[in-house]
Amino acid sequence: MIHLYLSVFKFFPAGMEAEDNRKKTDAPPDVDPQTPVLRISQLDALELDTSLEQLLWTQFSQCFQNCRPGLLTPLEPELKALLQLLLWRFTLYSNSATVGQSLLSLRYHNVLSTSPRYRPLTRRQKLGLALLTAGPRWLQERSHSLLLCLGSNSGASDGDRGVLQKSLRNCLIFVSGITQLAGLLNFLVFLGKGRHPVLAERIVGARAVFSKPNVTRDITYQYMNRELLWHGFAEFLIFLLPLINTRKLKTILSSIVFGGESAAGNGAAEGSGVWKECGLCGEWPTMPHTVGCQHVFCYYCIKSHSIADVSLTCPKCGAEAGPPEPVKMEVEMMGR
Template structure:
């Protein structure tokens, strides 16, 4: 046995041992869709300075030309789409009974373009071609027939996908009809799993779940008020002075002039809505200035000079 024959036998064995994974075939399809969207967005951005809607009338034809250009330099030249080339995959002619690699023939490539490019163009143009036509009812029947065929095609694609999930071959209906199969360009090496990365992901995932469980138990509003009381304490006031409320010209919670001023039994003043909402949301609410508990919510009346209001 020659060296070439040994290499051919090795490649055939590798093909049998390492079939193309289903996820790899699906990833290639998604990469192709992302590439088409990227090309169309880049092409559409070239006409941003023109009159709006200039490409709308000929959009299906322009897309068909772009996809045909893309097919010419991918499937027709290299027997693989862009997504397959990225994942080390290419199409194999599955009509041949031999296990050796057989590229797609010219007929399969042409039919591939008709099914993919022509099918997308017909799907986008079918409504315009058979709507509002002068001949009337006959074209309406034709459009209804096309819609029925499109529905049948969708059902066939669904059945093909279910069969693909079971067998792992022919990810699309076009591949099944043309008998082209995805194979690896080169034999795949054994994939080594990095347990260090997995351990790090598990650790961070557990830490995130712990934070999700812990954060709702922390009264962040009370903690913020406590920090605020440390940063801005009121000095020079005595707790037992009944006239101290007159000297407090701002709410201890919002920092604004107190609206409907109330006290909770200490020498500090609060807006009614501020103290009421906080005391209702937190049964253990304390004053952010002196840490006094809410003994009783009482309105406060005091006179303020107009000159004092303007100086605030």
């Protein structure tokens, strides 16, 4: 029995060593940190991280859509910062890579290390990166409330309190301007050298490198180009559609297809009877007005359309619209 126990205890270390050797053999070799990473890949990783943060906030806010309106507004900056810290805890803190970097097979490398091989970020670097990312956003959204609190708790008079708040606001604006200028200069340096697209990465000494050799993008360029194309096309339509006068276009097409003379004749025949509907809204005309043809319109309908469109034409017959003039309508009395 003793020999059996000894053989079992001897087997486990051997099995564990074999398992460790197998994992080491199957593990991918380290990638040279000096291998340059494409600038577009680093920018795509930042865009993916931003989209993920917006998606998380949207899903979180929808959980309270049936509650009292404005429930999350007083604590919105703190909640956004908390979501960013939670996302940092389970992504960057765990494997030295954000979600966007993981999708593009990237990770952070410790530039401050003197070793030529890959070195992950230290805990202090990860914490500094989180604070430099979430802290300025929270401070920018909370700056007004903080200035009011500092001014009210200063114990000074109203005049001195106003001067103090103004001085603090000017200092905050100055610091914000310096930060934005530093970020712009850092981005220009990034475009030239291809490293550190964000100022926080340069401060803490973090740089994006490949996580495995012979890397292929999980999100291909074809997908990104297609998304950019559709996004630009949607923005173009949003800009173009309000400029198109669909009513006038419909009138022109109907006059081309059916002919303007027949439409005018039908309008005259219709106008000889009792006018029962507005040519624009289709309802019984309120304060009926005419624009020179045989059709009648509500005053507010024709007035708003004439203000919006200087070269207004009648939507029924296509005649050029003149100034709106009131008309007298015949009322049919239906006897029982």
